[in-house]
Amino acid sequence: MINYQVLNEDHVHQLKEIDRSEEINLIYEMQEGQLTEIPAGHECPNWDSDVLDEIQERFVYEIRHGGMAFGAFDGDVIVGFGVLAHQFRGDLKDQLQIDLMYVSRNYRRQGIGTRIMNELSEEARRRGAKVLYISSTETESAVSFYSSQGGQLTETVDPELFSKEPLDIHMTKKL
Numbered sequence: 070m071i072n073y074q075v076l077n078e079d080h081v082h083q084l085k086e087i088d089r090s091e092e093i094n095l096i097y098e099m100q101e102g103q104l105t106e107i108p109a110g111h112e113c114p115n116w117d118s119d120v121l122d123e124i125q126e127r128f129v130y131e132i133r134h135g136g137m138a139f140g141a142f143d144g145d146v147i148v149g150f151g152v153l154a155h156q157f158r159g160d161l162k163d164q165l166q167i168d169l170m171y172v173s174r175n176y177r178r179q180g181i182g183t184r185i186m187n188e189l190s191e192e193a194r195r196r197g198a199k200v201l202y203i204s205s206t207e208t209e210s211a212v213s214f215y216s217s218q219g220g221q222l223t224e225t226v227d228p229e230l231f232s233k234e235p236l237d238i239h240m241t242k243k244l
Contacts, residue, residue, distance in 0.1 A: 071176075073184060076138035076150060081125050083147040088173040090115045095209040097238055104212070104222065104238065113208075124169060131155055131168055139188045141172070141181045148176040151185040153192055158227050163199040164241065166230070177210075186218045194244050203240040204230045212238050219243065 093109045116124075132138055134155045141149035149172035158164040167189060172182045193201055203220050204227075205211045220240035231239065 070143075071148065071179075071181060072142045073188070074140060074142070076132075076140045078129055078132050080138070080140065080147065080150075081128050084125055084128060084150065085116060085121055086147045086173075087150070087171045088115055088175065089113070089171050090174050091208070091210060093208050093210075096207045097209065097212050098207065098236070099222075099238065102222075102224075106209075109208075127169060128152055136168065137189070137192050138169075139185050139192075141176070141185060143176070148173045149181040149185055151182075151189050153189045157198070158202055158230075159200065159225070161199075163197070164202045164227075165193040165196060165198040165200075166202040166204065166227075182214055183218065190242070190244055199244055201242040201244060202227060202230070203242065204234050204237040205240055207236050207238055212240075215240050215242070 091113050093111055093113050096107050096109045097104045098107055128138060131152050131154050136155040137153045139151055140147050150169070151167060152169040154166040154168040158166060170182065170185065190201060203215050205215050219242045223239050223241040226239045
C-alpha cells in the first residue's frame with residue numbers, strides 16, 4: 070500500500086531511491102506558439118550524481134524558504150514526490166510553481182502523480198495562489214501528465230524559468 074506524507078529536509082537523501090528512468094519515444098518543442106512532435110527513441114537513464122545533486126539542492130532550498138514537498142512511499146522507500154516552490158510568480162503574483170515532480174518508473178500510471186499533484190494544488194490554493202506554473206520537461210509522458218491534470222500551454226512564459234530551462238514546455242493550471 071502506498072502512503073503519502075508531507076516531506077521535510079531530512080527526506081532529501083531518499084530522493085536517490087526514485088527511479089527516474091524512462092524510454093522516451095517522443096518529445097515536444099514549441100514552434101511559433103504550437104507544440105511540435107519530434108521522434109526521440111532513446112532511454113533516459115536514472116540519476117547521475119550531478120543531476121541528483123541539483124535536485125537535492127532545489128528540494129532543500131524550497132523547503133528552507135517556505136516551499137512544500139509531498140511524497141509517496143511504498144514501505145520506507147520513496148516512490149514519488151513533488152515540490153511546490155515558495156516564490157509567487159506572474160504579473161499578479163498569484164502563481165506558484167511546481168518545481169519538481171517525479172514518480173519511480175515501476176510506480177507510474179497508478180495514480181501516485183495525480184495524488185501528489187492534487188496535494189500540491191490544494192496547498193497552493195491555501196497559500197492564495199490562483200494558478201500553478203509548470204515548467205515541464207519536453208517528454209511526451211511529462212507533457213501528457215500535466216495536460217491530464219488541467220495544465221495548458223501558457224501565453225505568458227515566466228522569463229526567469231524560461232532562461233533556466235528554455236526547452237521545457239511552459240504550462241499553467243488554474244486552481
